[in-house]
Amino acid sequence: MSIRRFARRVLCTLAAAVALGAQAAPLRICADPDNLPFSKADGPEKGLYVELARLVGQKLGESPEFVWWLTYNQRRALRNTILQDGCDAYFALPANADYRVRGLVKTRPFLDVSYAIVAPPGLAVGGLADLRGKRVGVLHGSPPHILLAARGGYATTSFREQEEALAALAKGELDAAILWGPSVGYENLRKQASRWQLTPVSGNGLDGQLAVAVRKGHEELAARIDKALLELRPQTEELARKYGFPRGQGLPLAARRVAPAADARASKLAAGLSVPSHWAARTNAPAASAPAEGVLPGRTLFNNVCSHCHGTDGASPVSERDLRRLQRRYKDEWKETALTTIKNGRQDAGMPSWRATYSDAQIDEVIGFLATLQK
Amino acid sequence: MKPSFLFAAFALAIGAACSAQAQNWPVYGGDTGNTRFSEAAQINTSNVRNLKVAWALQLGTLRSQESTPILVGDTLYVTSSFGPKNVFALNAKTGEVRWRYSPDVPKGIDQYACCDVNNRGPAYHDGKLLVGRLDGHVVALDARTGKELWETKVVDYKQGSVITSPPTVAKNVVITGFGGGEYGARGALIGLDAATGKELWRTHTVPAPGEEGSETWKGDSGKYGGAVAWHIGSYDPKLNLVYYGTSNPAPWSAVVRGNDSSEIGPYSNLYSSSVLALNPETGRIQWHYQFTPHDAWDYDGVNELVFADLPFGGRTVPVLMQANRNGFFYVLDRANGKLLSARPFVDGVNWASGIDMKTGRPIEAANNAKRPGMQRKASDVCPNLIGAKNWMPMSWDRRTGLVYIPTINLCMDMEGVQQDYKRGQMYLGVNFDLAKQGAGGYMGGVKAWDPVKQQAVWFNKDDLFYSGGMLSTAGGLAFHGDIKGWFKALDTKTGRELWKFNTGSGISAAPMTYTLDGKQYVAVVSGRTLSIPAFFGPLGEKMVDASPEGGALFVFSLN
Numbered sequence: 044m045s046i047r048r049f050a051r052r053v054l055c056t057l058a059a060a061v062a063l064g065a066q067a068a069p070l071r072i073c074a075d076p077d078n079l080p081f082s083k084a085d086g087p088e089k090g091l092y093v094e095l096a097r098l099v100g101q102k103l104g105e106s107p108e109f110v111w112w113l114t115y116n117q118r119r120a121l122r123n124t125i126l127q128d129g130c131d132a133y134f135a136l137p138a139n140a141d142y143r144v145r146g147l148v149k150t151r152p153f154l155d156v157s158y159a160i161v162a163p164p165g166l167a168v169g170g171l172a173d174l175r176g177k178r179v180g181v182l183h184g185s186p187p188h189i190l191l192a193a194r195g196g197y198a199t200t201s202f203r204e205q206e207e208a209l210a211a212l213a214k215g216e217l218d219a220a221i222l223w224g225p226s227v228g229y230e231n232l233r234k235q236a237s238r239w240q241l242t243p244v245s246g247n248g249l250d251g252q253l254a255v256a257v258r259k260g261h262e263e264l265a266a267r268i269d270k271a272l273l274e275l276r277p278q279t280e281e282l283a284r285k286y287g288f289p290r291g292q293g294l295p296l297a298a299r300r301v302a303p304a305a306d307a308r309a310s311k312l313a314a315g316l317s318v319p320s321h322w323a324a325r326t327n328a329p330a331a332s333a334p335a336e337g338v339l340p341g342r343t344l345f346n347n348v349c350s351h352c353h354g355t356d357g358a359s360p361v362s363e364r365d366l367r368r369l370q371r372r373y374k375d376e377w378k379e380t381a382l383t384t385i386k387n388g389r390q391d392a393g394m395p396s397w398r399a400t401y402s403d404a405q406i407d408e409v410i411g412f413l414a415t416l417q418k
Numbered sequence: 419m420k421p422s423f424l425f426a427a428f429a430l431a432i433g434a435a436c437s438a439q440a441q442n443w444p445v446y447g448g449d450t451g452n453t454r455f456s457e458a459a460q461i462n463t464s465n466v467r468n469l470k471v472a473w474a475l476q477l478g479t480l481r482s483q484e485s486t487p488i489l490v491g492d493t494l495y496v497t498s499s500f501g502p503k504n505v506f507a508l509n510a511k512t513g514e515v516r517w518r519y520s521p522d523v524p525k526g527i528d529q530y531a532c533c534d535v536n537n538r539g540p541a542y543h544d545g546k547l548l549v550g551r552l553d554g555h556v557v558a559l560d561a562r563t564g565k566e567l568w569e570t571k572v573v574d575y576k577q578g579s580v581i582t583s584p585p586t587v588a589k590n591v592v593i594t595g596f597g598g599g600e601y602g603a604r605g606a607l608i609g610l611d612a613a614t615g616k617e618l619w620r621t622h623t624v625p626a627p628g629e630e631g632s633e634t635w636k637g638d639s640g641k642y643g644g645a646v647a648w649h650i651g652s653y654d655p656k657l658n659l660v661y662y663g664t665s666n667p668a669p670w671s672a673v674v675r676g677n678d679s680s681e682i683g684p685y686s687n688l689y690s691s692s693v694l695a696l697n698p699e700t701g702r703i704q705w706h707y708q709f710t711p712h713d714a715w716d717y718d719g720v721n722e723l724v725f726a727d728l729p730f731g732g733r734t735v736p737v738l739m740q741a742n743r744n745g746f747f748y749v750l751d752r753a754n755g756k757l758l759s760a761r762p763f764v765d766g767v768n769w770a771s772g773i774d775m776k777t778g779r780p781i782e783a784a785n786n787a788k789r790p791g792m793q794r795k796a797s798d799v800c801p802n803l804i805g806a807k808n809w810m811p812m813s814w815d816r817r818t819g820l821v822y823i824p825t826i827n828l829c830m831d832m833e834g835v836q837q838d839y840k841r842g843q844m845y846l847g848v849n850f851d852l853a854k855q856g857a858g859g860y861m862g863g864v865k866a867w868d869p870v871k872q873q874a875v876w877f878n879k880d881d882l883f884y885s886g887g888m889l890s891t892a893g894g895l896a897f898h899g900d901i902k903g904w905f906k907a908l909d910t911k912t913g914r915e916l917w918k919f920n921t922g923s924g925i926s927a928a929p930m931t932y933t934l935d936g937k938q939y940v941a942v943v944s945g946r947t948l949s950i951p952a953f954f955g956p957l958g959e960k961m962v963d964a965s966p967e968g969g970a971l972f973v974f975s976l977n
Contacts, residue, residue, distance in 0.1 A: 113529035115578055123528065137844070156844065183642045184669030185843055192636065192674040193792050201638055223843040251844055346797075348854075395859060 069108035071130035072096045075120075076111035080229035080286035082134065084111050091154075091282045092134040098278055102271040121147070125258060132268060138254035148262055149254040150269040153279060157250030158187055159224035159289040160242040161212065161231075166219060168242060171296045180208040180220035186248030187221035190297055205230065212239070224289045232287030245293030341412030344405060357416045370417040377417075381410050443489045443930045446539050446584050447811065448889075450653040451725025451738075454813035455890050456931045460938035462893030465976060466907045466917045472939060472975040473513030478504045480967040482926075483945030484582075484809075485539040486887070487971065489932040490561060495540050496943065496971050501527075501552050502537040506971075507564060511934055513973065517564035519549075524575070527552055531580045533597060534948065538650070538809075538927075541584040543592070543612050550581030550594055558592075558615060568615030572596060572608050579603055579646075585610075586651030588660050588698035591618060595647030595662060605646035607662055607694075609701050619701030623647055623664045623689050631688040639675040644668030645690035649720035649809055652738065657753055659695045659704060661738060663720040666691055671792065672714045678791040680782040686711035691719040693740065695755060705755035709742050711779060714789050715769060715832065716803035717744040722811045723752075724821070728870055730758050739869050741812055741823045743805025744780070746773060749869055761872035763865065764806040764825050766856045769799055795833035802830035802852050804883075811928050813888035813896065818910050820875055821867045822896045826883045827856035852957075864888070864898060866913060876913035882964060884947065887928025889940070897940060899925020903965040905942050905972065923968025924961075937975055945969040 074092050076084035082092040093109065100107040110130040114120045117136075125133045126146050136142060138152035160168050168174065175196060181188040183201040191197040200217065202208040205227055208220045220227075224243055231239050244250065255272070257265045272279070283290060346356065353359050357366030369377040385406050388396030397406065448454045461469060477483060477498035487496035494510035501523035507516040528535060531552055541548040546558040546567060554573040557566055572594060573579040579598040586593045592610040596603075605623035610616065624643035625631035632640055647662040654661075667690035672678040676685025691710035694703050710717045723738040728749065730737075738752040745767035749758045760773035769788040770780035782789060790796040804826060812823040831851040855861055862883030866875040886899035895916070896908045901924040907917040924946025931940045945968040947961075 113526070115530055120529070158844070182843055184671065184674065188669075189671045189674055189792070192639075192671075193678075199637060201641060203642060226843070248844070395855065 070096075070100050070103060070105035070132065071110050072100075072107045073110045073112060073120075073124040073130035073133045075114045077113060080225050080288065084109065088286075091279075091286050091288075094282055095153075095272075095275065095279060096132075096134055098275050099268055099271045102274065103267055118144070121256075125256065128258070131257060131261070131264060133256040135253040136256045138252040144256070146259050147256040148259050148265050149256045150265050150272060152252030152254050153272040153276075154253045154283065155250065156253060156288065157224050157243045157245060157293050158185070158221050159227060160219055160244060160294070161209070161222050161227055161239045162219040162242075163212075164240040166240065168219070168294070170294065174219060177218040178216070180211055180217040180222075182208070182222060185221075185223070186246075187244075187296075190246070190249070191221075209235075209239075225286070228287035228289045230287075241289040243289040243291055243293040244296045245299065246295055246297030247299055249296060250293050339412050339415060341405075341408030341410070344401075345409050345412055349409070357413060366413055367416045367418045369413060378410055378414070381413060382406065385409070442932045443487075444542055445488060446486050446541065446650055447652070447722065447724075448813075448930065449725075450586075450588075450655070452650060452652050452722045452811065453724055453726070453816075454811060454888055454928065454930075455815050455892075457892045458931055458933050458938045459891065459893040460933065460936075461891070461895065461907075461931075461940065461976060463895060463909055463916060466893070466895055468976050469907065469917050469919070469940070469974045470976075471919070472973050474973070475506065475508065475513055475515070475971040477506075477943070477945065477969040477971060479945075479969045481945060481969070482534045482536040482947050483923075483943045483969050484536040484927045484947075485943045485971075486928045486930050487941050487943070488540060488542055488930070490542050492934055493561070494932070494941065494973075495542070495547055495561075497537045497539055497549060498969060499537055499945065500535045502549065505540060505547070505549055505559070505564070507547070507561070510932060510939070510973075511937075519559055519564040519566075521549075521551060521553075521557065523551065524553055527575060530575050530578055531598075533580070534582075536582050536947075538583045541587055541592075543587040544590075546612065548585050548587070548592055550583060550585055552580045552582070554579055554581055554596060556581065556585060556592065556594055556610060556615070558612075570610055570615040570617065572610075572617075573603075573606075577603055581648075583649050586653055586660055586662075587612065588653045588655070588658075591698045593651060593660055593662075593696075593698060595649070595651075597646055597648030597665075603646065603668075604641065604643055605664060605690075607647050607696065607701065609698065618699075621696060621701040621703060623692075623694065624667075625688065634684055634686045634688045636674065636676050636685050639669075640687075642668060643675070643687065643690065645687075645692075647694070647720065650722045650811070652723045652725060653698070654725065654736070654752060657736075658697065658699075659752070660698045661693060661695050661723045661752065663718070663723060663740065664689055664692050664694065665718040665720050666710075666713045666716045670714075670716070672712060673792045676712045678714070678794075679786050680789055682712045687713065691717055691744075693719060693723060693738070693750070693755075695752070707748075707750055707755045707757060707778065709740075709746070709748065710744050714791060715744070715799065717742065717805065719743070721805075721807060721809065724812065724814050725752065726814050726816065726869065728758075730870075739814065739821065741807040741821070741825075741867075743801065743803075743807065744769070745801045745806040746770075746780075747821075747823075747867060747869065747872060748773075759872055762806075763823060763867055763872075763874075764801065764827060764856075765858060766800040766827070766829065767806070769801075790832035793833075795831065797831045798829050798854065799832060800829040800856055801826065802828040802854065803832070804828060804852065808884070810885070810926050811887040813890040814869075815890040815896075815910055817892060818866075818890075819868065819870070820910065821869050822888045822890055822898075822910070823865050823867055824862070824885045824888060824898065825865045825877075826862040827858065827860055828852065828862075828883065829854040829856050864896070864908065864913065866896075866910070878908070878913045878915075882961060884924075884926060884961060886925040886942075889929040889931060891931060897929045897931075897942070899927070899929070899942055899944060901926070901946065901961055901964045903944060903946070903968075905929070905944070905974075919972075919974070921968070921970065921972050922965070923970070924965040937977075939973050939975045941971060941973045943969075943971050 074082035082090040373380045386398040479498040479500045485497045494508045498504045505519040547561045554575040557569045573596045590612040609618045623645040645664040652661045667687040691713045692708040709719045747763040860879035863880035865877045889897040921944035927943040929942035
């Protein structure tokens with residue numbers, strides 16, 4: 044750790060101990076330097092994140108210092124900033140429980156964002172069906188692009204940049220466009236005198252929430268930021284309106300994907316509560332996915348993980364790997380043998396050791412499932 | 419700076435060496451067919467155990483060193499990562515630095531670069547050293563002095579496009595591709611005039627609307643179809659053809675570009691995941707073959723295309739061979755692209771059971787069981803998106819009749835529903851679990867493969883994957899590095915390890931060899947990768963922990 048950083052740590056500790064009246068220590072905030080309406084390093088308008096982070100800083104008694112990194116690649120940006128202790132809080136990440144980053148915990152969501160239908164005022168769009176027969180512009184590879192392609196029967200034109208899509212709309216080459224709400228809302232408000240009618244939408248990948256992330260081990264900071272954001276809800280809404288974010292109930296264009304029920308751990312992480320470390324370690328292991336197939340506990344995990352050597356439901360044509368024969372082979376000791384083999388592996392036979400990856404409870408469930416297979 | 423008589427000596431050395439040499443290492447792959455084979459036999463199976471470090475050079479950057487040096491005369495040229503931050507011209511016998519070129523790479527370029535900050539080395543032509551840069555420029559340097567002669571912008575790095583591979587020189591045309599399909603670029607190969615750097619032609623790897631092949635894309639999805647050619651090209655001067663592989667199509671979401679199923683119909687998405695044969699003077703595509711039509715797995719077709727003369731149907735055919743990411747080893751007639759044979763070169767390939775020799779198309783697993791798609795998860799798909807072999811090049815040894823391939827044994831779950839957010843929009847990313855070891859308890863290893871019989875001859879299984887590119891020699895040796903930093907010499911007949919040396923950091927770069935004044939040297943760059951492990955969760959950590967970061971060139975000899 045550099046001298047400077049050490050000194051800052053000491054200052055932060057002192058500040059925390061002495062509370063009000065003490066020297067405010069900088070709270071380092073990571074953001075994209077060129078991402079209006081969210082954040083901008085230079086220029087007259089700084090963006091919603093920057094203004095909100097300053098308000099949060101005020102509540103925490105710490106003055107925010109911004110660390111800038113372009114988010115062409117979100118994960119890379121995280122690796123190069125907060126995950127290297129380059130900053131203390133990251134504005135901002137999808138609050139979605141599915142979006143997990145090893146080494147980070149998130150606050151509760153503080154902002155709703157979505158795509159929006161952009162059209163001349165007067166175009167009535169009550170649902171996706173109203174866009175049939177209309178020429179619709181989308182951003183290349185975006186969820187609206189994917190949605191319309193999946194549904195089929197829509198005349199879409201894809202664009203790399205929002206500007207190109209809006210230009211086509213203005214020229215009458217499109218009847219409507221589905222664009223990224225915050226960006227087009229800001230453009231519409233600031234530069235186009237609110238010329239277009241914006242309708243926020245909802246559905247899988249079309250809308251989401253944002254949360255602030257901090258490094259794991261700093262759950263206390265996450266909780267303080269969380270509390271501040273909660274208190275700043277009215278100001279957050281005001282900032283969203285100031286920057287032209289489309290507000291209001293989203294028009295459902297597609298169903299929302301249900302997050303897997305097995306993700307209680309993930310949602311706890313997302314909520315910023317501290318989680319026992321062995322839970323956190325497991326979130327990256329080949330996990331049991333949503334129990335869509337079969338009601339038998341252990342079966343999903345088995346078929347996700349073990350089946351590619353042992354066959355679906357243990358039915359391998361290779362006799363040594365055929366798990367339906369365990370009882371015939373090992374008689375009364377078969378469960379014990381299974382437990383030992385699963386935990387320790389069998390190096391020479393190519394069976395990995397799973398003891399570090401799965402809990403006793405999970406392994407027991409798998410053995411329970413194996414019991415139902417025995418011939 | 420340097421007195422002029424040294425220049426003259428330089429030029430003389432280059433000239434003399436060129437005329438005296440039977441074969442040395444003037445280009446990335448040893449020769450323009452990328453065989454990575456040397457006739458040098460001074461270092462051989464009986465004495466390689468005495469191999470030791472002759473000299474070493476610190477490259478000046480840490481991380482993801484992928485460069486293969488080249489030899490011109492008695493000067494060795496090598497690049498570092500990050501730009502390249504440094505290009506060195508070295509006395510190949512002593513390691514003394516003759517000159518160094520450090521381009522002004524834009525600050526913060528790491529934010530734009532789609533992938534890693536690597537560079538695979540320089541190319542040489544007619545007194546000029548040619549380097550592709552992360553900022554999307556190709557530069558020509560005076561090979562004697564390192565002075566910039568010309569610099570051409572090929573692609574805009576602010577769009578996330580980068581150049582990481584040396585260009586291919588054919589006739590007097592400098593040909594390069596670029597990487598970064600993720601941001602919706604349409605791939606292209608570009609031909610520059612070697613003397614001036616002026617752009618002569620630009621051939622897109624995805625046809626424009628109306629062009630032949632554009633009907634293989636649904637709607638207007640071909641506009642930003644990816645299919646970038648970011649890797650190494652090969653050149654056959656007799657046939658006057660340059661060959662490049664292309665990457666997967668964009669966007670990842672196949673439903674946008676076609677039927678999102680193995681019922682591909684017309685939507686094969688040309689020319690993604692393909693090999694293209696182009697005329698170097700005009701850039702015109704002479705023939706193509708597509709390895710993975712309507713790709714949904716990220717099976718880039720960019721791996722190097724290696725030349726050989728192999729017996730097929732009673733005659734000797736000039737072929738090109740590729741160990742594809744998708745797990746199949748392809749042999750094609752390189753004159754016309756006819757598919758001669760294709761078989762899996764790793765165990766466990768399950769996304770397709772084989773390649774139909776009549777249609778040239780893969781026979782995919784039934785019912786899209788191994789094809790990820792919209793709200794359709796594919797579990798335990800083998801190989802995973804890193805591929806049965808990644809960029810690290812194989813070598814072809816015409817004496818043993820074997821190809822030496824650094825293979826990978828990983829599988830994956832793939833589904834596309836994870837929400838992600840980056841500047842300008844929210845998007846749906848692929849949700850995948852890559853940390854799935856393939857069957858057999860090993861994660862990769864060097865395999866000796868008979869390309870005619872299409873079967874393995876020996877296989878050194880490895881507990882960690884991502885070992886380095888290969889070099890094979892007439893001394894009966896195959897050289898390669900691994901992720902733990904070991905640089906090894908293997909007996910090409912049996913795979914037995916005869917010598918090794920730990921360079922202190924993981925090796926993925928491919929080695930080369932050269933002979934000067936009757937003495938043979940073997941050179942390899944070491945410095946472990948970073949970008950791939952970042953995807954891999956706990957397995958990635960194992961890779962990263964296998965060695966510290968580094969950046970050095972090691973040159974070995976017997977005495």
